[in-house]
Amino acid sequence: MKALIVLANEKKEGSFCHALADMAKRTLRDAGYEVILRDLYAEHFDPILTHEELSLSGDEVSGELRAEIEQILATDLFVVIHPNWWGMPPAILKGWIDRCIRQGFCYAFTADGPVRMLEGRKAIVFTTGNTPQEIEVSVNHDPLDNLWKNIVFKTVGIDDCVRMNIASLIMSTPQQREQWLLEAKAELEKLL
Amino acid sequence: MKALIVLANEKKEGSFCHALADMAKRTLRDAGYEVILRDLYAEHFDPILTHEELSLSGDEVSGELRAEIEQILATDLFVVIHPNWWGMPPAILKGWIDRCIRQGFCYAFTADGPVRMLEGRKAIVFTTGNTPQEIEVSVNHDPLDNLWKNIVFKTVGIDDCVRMNIASLIMSTPQQREQWLLEAKAELEKLL
Numbered sequence: 177m178k179a180l181i182v183l184a185n186e187k188k189e190g191s192f193c194h195a196l197a198d199m200a201k202r203t204l205r206d207a208g209y210e211v212i213l214r215d216l217y218a219e220h221f222d223p224i225l226t227h228e229e230l231s232l233s234g235d236e237v238s239g240e241l242r243a244e245i246e247q248i249l250a251t252d253l254f255v256v257i258h259p260n261w262w263g264m265p266p267a268i269l270k271g272w273i274d275r276c277i278r279q280g281f282c283y284a285f286t287a288d289g290p291v292r293m294l295e296g297r298k299a300i301v302f303t304t305g306n307t308p309q310e311i312e313v314s315v316n317h318d319p320l321d322n323l324w325k326n327i328v329f330k331t332v333g334i335d336d337c338v339r340m341n342i343a344s345l346i347m348s349t350p351q352q353r354e355q356w357l358l359e360a361k362a363e364l365e366k367l368l
Numbered sequence: 369m370k371a372l373i374v375l376a377n378e379k380k381e382g383s384f385c386h387a388l389a390d391m392a393k394r395t396l397r398d399a400g401y402e403v404i405l406r407d408l409y410a411e412h413f414d415p416i417l418t419h420e421e422l423s424l425s426g427d428e429v430s431g432e433l434r435a436e437i438e439q440i441l442a443t444d445l446f447v448v449i450h451p452n453w454w455g456m457p458p459a460i461l462k463g464w465i466d467r468c469i470r471q472g473f474c475y476a477f478t479a480d481g482p483v484r485m486l487e488g489r490k491a492i493v494f495t496t497g498n499t500p501q502e503i504e505v506s507v508n509h510d511p512l513d514n515l516w517k518n519i520v521f522k523t524v525g526i527d528d529c530v531r532m533n534i535a536s537l538i539m540s541t542p543q544q545r546e547q548w549l550l551e552a553k554a555e556l557e558k559l560l
Contacts, residue, residue, distance in 0.1 A: 186419040223415060223459035227378040263519040264456050267415035267466050271459030316519055322509050327455040 179209040180251040184216045184258040184269035192345055193257045196302050199357050200255045200364055207368045216268045223271020234280045244276040253298045260305035263319035282332045292333030298367050299329045299337040302360055306346040338363055371401040372443040376408045376450040376461035384537055385449045388494050391549050392447045392556055399560045408460045415463015426472045436468040445490045452497035455511035474524045484525025490559050491526045494552055497535040530555055
């Protein structure tokens with residue numbers, strides 16, 4: 177089984193997102209998964225979907241982009257980790273979605289209707305934020321829940337998407353953060 | 369009065385987003401506005417908010433980023449134009465939000481609560497998509513409406529944000545698109 181962890185945090189190391197990624201990597205390896213960890217900031221991922229790239233037919237998609245897509249197609253379990261910036265992922269991760277969750281490979285529209293090409297996979301999304309969860313829901317309408325579950329993963333056929341929002345990070349103690357890591361691990365283990 | 373048009377479309381020219389931007393520029397100039405049009409793709413805007421940039425104190429923000437922020441602070445009317453990609457703006461525009469709608473300049477959190485520093489300005493957002501509007505609302509929960517009105521512009525004090533979604537572009541005729549441009553112009557003129 178293969179797992180792909182996609183991490184987008186502006187720090188080089190030491191963030192709570194990094195701690196979540198390390199926990200996920202260890203947990204998945206212990207469970208026998210082959211794990212790839214993509215730290216989009218560390219690798220200077222280019223988030224810009226250009227007109228040229230968007231216009232390529234399926235056969236023409238090559239090189240780095242084809243490798244990105246094949247990595248996705250080979251994945252059984254997706255783990256996405258990022259801070260909540262304006263109810264959305266950081267731009268670097270938004271661009272990973274724009275470029276790599278590509279029509280014709282991950283989903284398609286045909287005369288018979290939409291085709292969801294990643295059915296049977298699973299996904300878990302960990303987001304971190306400073307807005308307390310009850311305000312994120314009542315005032316902001318928790319946009320990340322809709323974006324990841326209903327817009328991104330449902331489109332490609334993954335109805336089985338779990339999301340855990342961790343907040344408020346800025347107001348938390350080290351003990352609280354340790355507890356969140358345990359809870360995150362437990363959520364991940366439910367999918368294994 | 370000053371208007372800032374922020375355009376994010378992957379094409380160099382000829383897109384319906386470009387037609388909307390041209391219409392907005394002409395309409396605003398005719399109404400006496402000083403207009404700046406930012407075509408983020410054309411200028412290869414860098415959407416990556418780095419840890420270093422995020423960590424700068426207010427006094428330290430300089431150069432290109434300070435110019436970006438001052439452009440925003442000088443704006444009376446914002447016009448945002450982009451396609452709907454996964455219920456969000458393209459990454460290049462997401463990064464413009466991440467970097468330029470900056471805490472300490474556009475909004476702040478103080479001991480007395482949040483401060484919204486762009487009060488009194490206006491905003492209009494034109495989005496384009498291929499999903500028919502009724503499906504965008506019923507199935508996708510129209511995330512861009514929440515993101516722009518409730519998350520981005522409300523945070524900085526602009527409660528007076530109008531959004532017009534134009535869909536389905538892929539199924540439209542030239543006559544329909546001409547009609548949409550007229551409707552978009554009418555929506556913009558209501559704000560003048």
